[in-house]
Amino acid sequence: MEHGVPLIVGVGLTDHARKSHWPARLDLAQSASGLVLALFMWGHMAFVSSILLGKDAMWTVTKFFEGYFFFGRSHPWIVSIVVAMVIALVVTHALLALRKFPINYLQFSSFRGHMRMMRHEDTTLWYWQVLTGFALFFLASVHLYIMLTRPDRIGPFESADRVWSDHFWPLYIVLLLAVELHGGIGLYRLAVKWGWFGSADAKAMRRRLKLAKWALTAFFLVLGFATLAAYIRIGVEHSDRYGERYVPAQLQTSPVPAPAGGDLRSPR
Amino acid sequence: MTESAAMPSQSISPESAQRKVRISVLRYNPQERGSVPRMQTYELEEADGMTLFIALNEIREKQDASLQFDFVCRAGICGSCAMVINGRPGLACRTLTRSLGSEITLAPLPVFELIADLSVNTGKWMRAMSERLQAWVHMKQIEVDISRLEERMEPELAQKIYELDRCIECGCCVAGCGTARMREDFVGAVGLNKIARFRLDPRDARTDADFYELVGDDSGVFGCMSLLACHDVCPKALPLATQIAFVRRKMAGAGWK
Numbered sequence: 001m002e003h004g005v006p007l008i009v010g011v012g013l014t015d016h017a018r019k020s021h022w023p024a025r026l027d028l029a030q031s032a033s034g035l036v037l038a039l040f041m042w043g044h045m046a047f048v049s050s051i052l053l054g055k056d057a058m059w060t061v062t063k064f065f066e067g068y069f070f071f072g073r074s075h076p077w078i079v080s081i082v083v084a085m086v087i088a089l090v091v092t093h094a095l096l097a098l099r100k101f102p103i104n105y106l107q108f109s110s111f112r113g114h115m116r117m118m119r120h121e122d123t124t125l126w127y128w129q130v131l132t133g134f135a136l137f138f139l140a141s142v143h144l145y146i147m148l149t150r151p152d153r154i155g156p157f158e159s160a161d162r163v164w165s166d167h168f169w170p171l172y173i174v175l176l177l178a179v180e181l182h183g184g185i186g187l188y189r190l191a192v193k194w195g196w197f198g199s200a201d202a203k204a205m206r207r208r209l210k211l212a213k214w215a216l217t218a219f220f221l222v223l224g225f226a227t228l229a230a231y232i233r234i235g236v237e238h239s240d241r242y243g244e245r246y247v248p249a250q251l252q253t254s255p256v257p258a259p260a261g262g263d264l265r266s267p268r
Numbered sequence: 269m270t271e272s273a274a275m276p277s278q279s280i281s282p283e284s285a286q287r288k289v290r291i292s293v294l295r296y297n298p299q300e301r302g303s304v305p306r307m308q309t310y311e312l313e314e315a316d317g318m319t320l321f322i323a324l325n326e327i328r329e330k331q332d333a334s335l336q337f338d339f340v341c342r343a344g345i346c347g348s349c350a351m352v353i354n355g356r357p358g359l360a361c362r363t364l365t366r367s368l369g370s371e372i373t374l375a376p377l378p379v380f381e382l383i384a385d386l387s388v389n390t391g392k393w394m395r396a397m398s399e400r401l402q403a404w405v406h407m408k409q410i411e412v413d414i415s416r417l418e419e420r421m422e423p424e425l426a427q428k429i430y431e432l433d434r435c436i437e438c439g440c441c442v443a444g445c446g447t448a449r450m451r452e453d454f455v456g457a458v459g460l461n462k463i464a465r466f467r468l469d470p471r472d473a474r475t476d477a478d479f480y481e482l483v484g485d486d487s488g489v490f491g492c493m494s495l496l497a498c499h500d501v502c503p504k505a506l507p508l509a510t511q512i513a514f515v516r517r518k519m520a521g522a523g524w525k
Contacts (some may be wrong), residue, residue, distance in 0.1 A: 020485075021525070120444070123446050241287060
């Protein structure tokens with residue numbers, strides 16, 4: 001039986017100003033920027049850790065990203081462009097993540113008291129995510145600015161000199177810890193936040209996700225510290241030749257080592 | 269699930285060796301002039317199968333008639349006896365003292381208005397939340413014809429809706445939520461679960477755009493930081509993590525357009 005009466009759905013809703021769509025977009029943008037940055041960091045670690053395979057391997061990776069194997073000469077500005085994009089992503093992500101930070105001491109102390117009371121792992125992990133995120137504002141900025149302005153100073157000797165002789169190693173130790181903790185927790189949170197890897201047994205899936213999260217964090221921390229140790233070792237050995245660029249064995253027959261940014265096979 | 273929900277959540281130990289338990293209660297009565305928050309400890313002998321609800325009643329009966337706490341059903345159905353047990357929200361009637369150490373600390377649920385001692389006004393908060401989220405079925409027609417058969421619903425769908433309707437509004441998810449502790453306008457898992465429930469219901473004619481008007485902001489689903497303590501402390505074992513993720517996906521889709 002039809003009464004011909006209009007819908008009464010959303011009673012009162014139509015009287016209100018429609019809600020902004022921005023909260024949804026900002027939430028999606030925060031997750032998307034975080035995902036891209038976390039995946040970028042995995043790739044970054046893979047490339048940086050190529051030093052563990054030898055100086056030539058790291059040199060090859062570096063020159064690959066400078067376009068050497070495509071254009072026949074190095075273009076470090078390509079790296080600068082990628083770094084500029086990463087900086088833009090970091091700033092965007094930081095800006096969006098700030099929405100979730102405690103905005104005053106009352107909120108901060110409420111959360112900390114809550115965390116201590118609950119002793120609940122995911123709650124505590126969020127606190128660590130905030131702390132490491134805050135630290136990354138500063139730590140990542142230093143690293144990214146150097147990469148942006150001196151992309152030609154990336155290489156087996158060049159990076160090692162920066163790590164050791166330019167005293168970047170303390171910064172990199174803290175940066176590594178902050179990035180791996182923040183990224184690992186962030187990826188795990190993304191998965192549970194959006195319900196990826198849905199399963200009938202949500203609890204078991206969450207246990208597996210957390211196990212994977214810790215395994216990945218441990219893997220990247222071990223890999224990261226091994227890589228940093230390798231750069232420190234090279235940096236110490238190379239400290240008396242600070243500033244000298246690395247030239248791989250196959251190119252050392254050139255009369256003059258090729259400068260960065262130029263054709264490595266024929267001196268300018 | 270209903271049967272198991274009504275039973276204490278821990279198995280009873282066959283050991284009958286009795287021990288003394290010390291229960292420290294955060295006491296404060298804001299209605300009483302001169303009352304200050306303080307911890308008061310009671311000692312009692314543990315009985316077999318003793319729940320915190322039984323222990324608190326024994327304390328009130330034999331030691332301190334002024335101790336205030338709420339209960340109605342003593343079976344995990346009414347949600348009245350929710351409190352913070354050793355730092356985590358839970359139901360007193362579903363918590364065996366044997367599952368805890370001999371030192372037990374009890375406090376009222378945070379977030380909610382304190383009545384006195386362990387008694388809080390969850391009803392006031394829940395009503396405000398329900399009104400704000402319009403947590404009822406919004407039918408297509410105003411007039412109800414009781415002579416007409418109800419629309420049919422697939423048993424599987426009815427079961428899914430029933431699963432989410434098992435929420436007893438005890439407030440544990442809200443008290444366990446880090447976001448709710450920081451931002452008092454957050455709707456909490458209980459509210460988001462309601463949205464998921466009404467969205468499932470084919471009798472409810474609201475669209476995702478309508479639901480977005482209710483929870484499409486930082487006091488709604490986008491305020492959730494996915495700490496998931498709500499899921500972990502829910503005494504009814506509701507799939508809150510899954511439901512919040514579901515609502516988030518739907519609201520993100522509705523808001524993105």
